[in-house]
Amino acid sequence: MTQALAFSLPLAASLLAAGILAAAASSLKRKNALLGRRLDQNAQELERLQRSFARFAPAALVERIVSDGLLAGGERREVTVLFADIRGFTHLSEGLDPGVVIDMLNGYFLQMCTTIRAHHGHVTRLMGDGIMSVFGALERNPWHVQDAVEAALDMRAALGRYNETLRTRGLPQLGFGVGIHCGTVVAGLVGSDEMQEFTVMGDAVNVASRVEALTRQFEVDILVTDEVRGRLGERFQMSRQQAVAIKGKSLPIVTWSVLN
């Protein structure tokens, strides 16, 4: 009896220990499976968010933000900046029904943004009736200067076609001014926790904006800086404008209007 007890006690203890271990292993397995499922759910949720976000920002930008954490700290890039603005749109829209104004503006943006994208540019911001776009910011583009000027020429043609449709609808014609400059900028995501946007900052941006404003002074539609012209080769016909002082520059700048 004592012998039997002496034999069965360690056996029972071993069985108990094995049972506890098996239960622990089974519980661990369940937890692992649960963890795996949650990980999968989170990964899918992350991907779903990325895809939703892709509707509001260029896919290439989303890609780089996600994969490289791009632009959180900013990147220095050599780019070409293009500003476009509708001439006198505020005055023009005063006598029109708000719905018609929005419709006209959306039609204009559709034409212009499609053209910019077709020339490898990225629209970074719409400001009222103005467009800011950048060439060479998101992927390597050794031809960003030519792309911007070709985009501007095609925007001119697209606006001509759009004006035809406006004319047939009995609506006023639109005119625009485009300013182009190239240089080094800092590209990055800026904003608060609630709202962020991809943008480029630097002298090249300010100059491009001022050059766009000069189109009104010179009464031309497409104006580029001397730096842009110097990188274009002989393909474009241009006309030199007088040097003028612009805000933020100590020396007057020379600009060229692009004929074709």
Next chain:
Amino acid sequence: MAKLLNEIEWGMPLLAFASNTAYESQLTKRLSPWLGEALLALGEPEKVAHAPLKLMGVAYFVASQENACRYCYGTARALMKIWGYSEKQIQDLEHEASLAGGLTRRVVEFARKLAKSNPSPAREDREGLLRDGLSPEAISEIAACVVKACFANRMASFMALPPNLDMENLPDSFVGRVFGFFLRKQMVPRRAPPPEGYRNEGPCAAIIAAAGETWIAAWLRRLTDGWLASPVLPNRSKLLMLAVIAKQLDSQLCEEEAVRGLGREGLAEPEIATIMATLSSTSLSPLEATLLRWTRDTVWYEPRVIQNTTRRLLAEVGEETTLEAVGTAAVGNTLARLSLVRQ
């Protein structure tokens, strides 16, 4: 964030064919011999000398997904199933976010970066693969596998080859289930010693050297020699296309190789510099100007967009020239991406 199979927008085939069956074999007859042979070779199971077999399959699969090639991605997905990968394992590779760490994940990241090359894999990426136990030869072979996928993806995407649904449905079909073992033996990569008597001599040898002493390197050597020997497009035009792709990818080795070749074709260096800086010059023929503009869009693209652009090219320059241009762009992207591994 690569697209999934059902998210890829895919246009109608570039070329019309008499029948919708055996499209691939009908196509190879309309291509230049060098291009037809290269495509036929793509259908053979890969011979692998150094890299782990499964990682070669993984690299080809994720590169095809990254390039959003509906045809190759669908075929590679079916091959992975035939190989024995479960749907869950395949989805893990596709989503990557749910892929566990370790060598496979590192290979997936490396393959995706090289396929995209925006930016290209950095030295740390290769060092990571070494740390995780891959030999330099195996890394070269995986890189070669990725650029081979880039070639196949471009050929299929630019011509909008209709998805091979027979192949895609094979793993889940009755035949696929019953004869799975035999299909595996026929279709998936197999181990083989490095090719005997392989000599990497001739144009672009410095670039092809990045593929190591492998079967893919031998395929690349034949591809490059056949491409340059083809009379359909002048060599000058082909090398200009290569230079454009290399410049866009910042592939210095490849650009230098192209510029040297253009020098041999009689184009002076200042002229080459002008063309490369502006993609235009009075010395370009109208055909070259058209081809260069199309070529730059072959580096990064949305399939539907490049398919439309290629259709316009076909209307402008005709079938023979377009098919040769498609082959040239595919070769150019393959060589330029491979050379990035050496930079």
